[in-house]
Amino acid sequence: MEDKDKKIESLHLKLIPYFEKYGILLLLVLMILVMHILQPDVFLSWRNVTNVFKQISWQSMLALGVFMVIVTAGIDLSVGSIMMLSLMILAVVAKAGAPWFIVVLTPLIAGFLCGLFNGLGITLLRMPHPFIMTLGTLYIFRGAGNLISGGTPISGFTDEVRYLGHGRIDLQWLGLEKSQYLPVSLVLIAIVYIIFWIFLNKSKTGKWIYAIGGNPNAARASGINVNKILIIVYSLCGFLSGIGALILAGRTDSGYPNAGLQSELDAIAACIIGGASFFGGRGTVLGVFAGVMIMGILRNGLNLMDVSSFWQQVLIGSIIVLAVYIDVLRRDIGTRK
Amino acid sequence: MSSTSNPLLEAKGITKYFGTITALENVNLKVHAGECLGVVGDNGAGKSTLMKVLSGLYKPSAGSLFFQGKEEILESPRDSQNLGLEMVYQDLALAGNLPIGENIFLGREPTKNLGFLKLLDFNKIKELTNAHLDKLKINVKSADQKVEELSGGQRQAVAIARSTAFNAKVVIMDEPTAALAIKEVGKVLDLINSLKKTGVGVIVISHRMDDIFTVCDRVMALFQGTNFAEATLSNTSRDEVIGWIMGKK
Numbered sequence: 001m002e003d004k005d006k007k008i009e010s011l012h013l014k015l016i017p018y019f020e021k022y023g024i025l026l027l028l029v030l031m032i033l034v035m036h037i038l039q040p041d042v043f044l045s046w047r048n049v050t051n052v053f054k055q056i057s058w059q060s061m062l063a064l065g066v067f068m069v070i071v072t073a074g075i076d077l078s079v080g081s082i083m084m085l086s087l088m089i090l091a092v093v094a095k096a097g098a099p100w101f102i103v104v105l106t107p108l109i110a111g112f113l114c115g116l117f118n119g120l121g122i123t124l125l126r127m128p129h130p131f132i133m134t135l136g137t138l139y140i141f142r143g144a145g146n147l148i149s150g151g152t153p154i155s156g157f158t159d160e161v162r163y164l165g166h167g168r169i170d171l172q173w174l175g176l177e178k179s180q181y182l183p184v185s186l187v188l189i190a191i192v193y194i195i196f197w198i199f200l201n202k203s204k205t206g207k208w209i210y211a212i213g214g215n216p217n218a219a220r221a222s223g224i225n226v227n228k229i230l231i232i233v234y235s236l237c238g239f240l241s242g243i244g245a246l247i248l249a250g251r252t253d254s255g256y257p258n259a260g261l262q263s264e265l266d267a268i269a270a271c272i273i274g275g276a277s278f279f280g281g282r283g284t285v286l287g288v289f290a291g292v293m294i295m296g297i298l299r300n301g302l303n304l305m306d307v308s309s310f311w312q313q314v315l316i317g318s319i320i321v322l323a324v325y326i327d328v329l330r331r332d333i334g335t336r337k
Numbered sequence: 338m339s340s341t342s343n344p345l346l347e348a349k350g351i352t353k354y355f356g357t358i359t360a361l362e363n364v365n366l367k368v369h370a371g372e373c374l375g376v377v378g379d380n381g382a383g384k385s386t387l388m389k390v391l392s393g394l395y396k397p398s399a400g401s402l403f404f405q406g407k408e409e410i411l412e413s414p415r416d417s418q419n420l421g422l423e424m425v426y427q428d429l430a431l432a433g434n435l436p437i438g439e440n441i442f443l444g445r446e447p448t449k450n451l452g453f454l455k456l457l458d459f460n461k462i463k464e465l466t467n468a469h470l471d472k473l474k475i476n477v478k479s480a481d482q483k484v485e486e487l488s489g490g491q492r493q494a495v496a497i498a499r500s501t502a503f504n505a506k507v508v509i510m511d512e513p514t515a516a517l518a519i520k521e522v523g524k525v526l527d528l529i530n531s532l533k534k535t536g537v538g539v540i541v542i543s544h545r546m547d548d549i550f551t552v553c554d555r556v557m558a559l560f561q562g563t564n565f566a567e568a569t570l571s572n573t574s575r576d577e578v579i580g581w582i583m584g585k586k
Binding site: 198202203204207208210211213214215217218219220221222223224225281282 | 392394413414415418424426428430431432433434435439440443444445446448454455456457
């Protein structure tokens with residue numbers, strides 16, 4: 001009897017981590033199936049799938065950045081504004097006639113510096129919560145973006161600048177048709193996500209980011225420089241927003257004042273749907289990717305079915321609540337002894 | 338005094354202010370190798386603050402620390418760890434979301450090189466954790482178990498295992514038995530006794546006279562942030578020590 005109990009318990013122990021890691025993927029697969037049944041001709045077509053990836057490309061960068069911040073039990077409300085400011089700087093520098101390799105670097109540097117500013121503010125100014133610092137910079141960065149561009153769109157970039165957001169990798173050598181290309185942004189998402197997966201799971205700094213989210217006092221007592229790690233996290237979050245700006249520049253061929261408006265909320269939503277905990281220390285890179293995909297597929301699928309964008313808002317909101325409720329239920333099962 | 342040799346750790350004239358509040362004033366403390374010092378005092382007497390000064394988490398406003406006779410200035414817990422001074426915190430200072438092994442090695446993770454990348458060596462963490470837990474006779478299901486899934490006693494054991502995983506010379510324990518079930522208390526006290534035998538100096542802060550009189554060689558009392566009384570265990574009694582806690586000699 002006891003043996004049997006032990007067996008069940010150990011099976012439980014073995015299964016829960018897998019469920020915690022991959023449960024969200026089940027939801028994603030389920031959604032893909034439902035969409036496929038509803039739109040059998042279109043949804044899984046090459047064109048539509050690449051479209052989804054192009055649409056989520058820049059959001060996926062913001063979500064990944066916000067995710068790291070959420071793991072430390074923080075929040076970054078300024079990612080949309082960082083992206084807009086970086087995009088505007090890129091546009092201004094491009095219009096000034098700088099060579100493409102400089103233009104491409106500017107949003108990355110600008111985003112990084114914005115994130116660094118957030119990190120320094122939170123730690124050095126000892127803000128009571130990152131919410132406040134990044135709420136402030138949400139306004140500051142967007143205002144700054146409008147100041148340098150005069151509040152008007154700046155359009156027209158060279159192909160090199162647009163490559164990451166707009167480029168295509170031809171697959172005709174594989175015997176595919178010309179329309180069946182691979183968007184460069186899809187490859188970029190894959191590379192960035194793999195790098196950050198390794199960083200968060202296999203490096204000391206990554207482990208410390210999780211430790212800070214789990215118990216900042218434990219991290220401090222272990223000799224970890226918590227402030228330094230937080231500054232790194234917010235800087236990387238800004239850097240990823242800068243990559244988002246570069247992708248957006250390619251996709252829209254324009255720097256425009258409303259770029260990234262409210263996209264910080266989309267990024268947070270993707271993290272929450274993907275299973276990240278607001279209390280920190282919990283969540284996976286794979287989960288964030290699934291969260292971004294779920295939001296992208298939902299929007300895409302509803303567009304295909306001609307559902308009004310108002311309904312999309314209602315549905316996305318419902319999915320956030322539902323996803324977290326499933327998470328609550330799962331945790332109940334996980335902790336029951 | 339259990340030994341006439343130089344103390345392993347000595348604190349002289351430690352004073353600590355928080356704004357206008359004086360938490361510690363001119364406090365002295367020493368502990369020898371293989372000795373267990375009990376520190377008692379009422380809530381707010383400054384015990385925890387003193388321990389945080391010793392572990393480098395707080396910088397003293399005045400006073401100095403000597404480790405093996407040499408003056409040391411601790412800028413962070415990392416400095417004290419490097420000297421072989423380990424702390425077991427009352428709130429345990431474990432990250433519940435991480436497994437046992439990763440908690441034990443938190444901040445000092447073994448790594449392996451993969452090309453130019455330095456990656457965590459999870460196999461080594463697991464191996465070292467299992468060996469260390471075996472040595473201390475601590476039973477858990479697996480080193481991969483998350484700390485939040487453990488009982489209070491198991492967590493305390495992990496915290497002590499963590500403090501002794503790196504050849505500690507002095508281990509400071511803040512209320513090591515406060516959160517434990519009675520049968521778990523004995524195990525923790527056994528653990529302390531076996532640490533003493535290996536030549537580790539142990540400082541135990543406790544409210545429980547049973548703990549003090551089971552494992553300690555010497556006891557000192559703090560009262561309102563100052564040294565109040567001190568005696569070897571054979572020269573005092575429970576009643577006297579309880580009197581010290583309340584400020585009576």
